[in-house]
Amino acid sequence: MTWVPAQDVMVPALLAALAVTDGAFAGFRAAAGRNARIRRRAYTVTAAGRGAAVALVDLAATAAVSLADLGRRYPALLAAGARMLAVLAPFAVLVVLSLGAYLLLPTREGALVVVVGLGPFTLVRPIVVTGAVAAACLGSRDPVIWAAAVTAAVGVLTVEPLVHRRWYREPC
Template sequence: MTPAVWLVLLGLTDAAFSGFRAYAGRDARIRKHRATARAALRGLAVGSVLLLVPALTAALLLLTASDTARTYATLTAGGFGYLLPLTVYAAGVLLSLAAYFLLPFRASTLATVVGLGPLTLLRPLAVAAACLGALLNGGGWPALLVGTIAGGCVLCVEPAVHRRWYPRVL
């Protein structure tokens, strides 16, 4: 199976969380499930549009390549290299989320402070590690180009959602 499917799913999931993070802390109501779901959908919508840019870049690289099969193989190898660091990062996030939802209140708060907080701050480093992984795994400059564009787009989702829907404190 091509790594592109997994990378798109990871990118869209990250976009939904980015939408949630853009909204988080803006509403003091206790019952805000509808608002957080709306925020996640906003992030998903913005992420879907932004992730078209690396997809179009990869398609353009394939359409203009003299050897399409070789370029596809290079992009696939780079995609697997890109996927490995992101999978490790996503596993850490999932472990922290599981602790948050399954543990008692104090322990779940600790899981947020120790796990989710620092992992959110490490997102740009995870993207940089993924770009390096794409390059080192044999993806060359095409995979590095697509990966860098994809990473930049994913990192722009939260600021875009924040700027569009949550520009001021409620």
């Protein structure tokens, strides 16, 4: 039995997990502000699921782009993925910490976290994703790696508008 080195799996697995989790949040945002009912847990879960599903499709597209000569290119793809993670992971940690603070802190302090944390983070998210693509591309001259990085970024950034237009254009 041949073991795959952990680092060979860790980077793509972490990126995929980040993309799907981000997709779930994107689905939530796509549906937010379109259902004014007070009790809407099922609505929110469905929206997050739709976002995650669209993110999975985007991941498949990224994988398809990366498939060309995968054996020879894999180390370079891993390196590019690690550079992306170096940009995305600190941002993800900040978002998770802010979300935790929002959920756990008392009313007023939690609301403050939204204003100074979660709200601005939503605004800078496209910049962070673009930075991750730049980091991935700058360390490589391989156009396939560039294409994979750009495909992944476009996928991540289009989940929310796609889900919104498909399912949540008008209030329900």
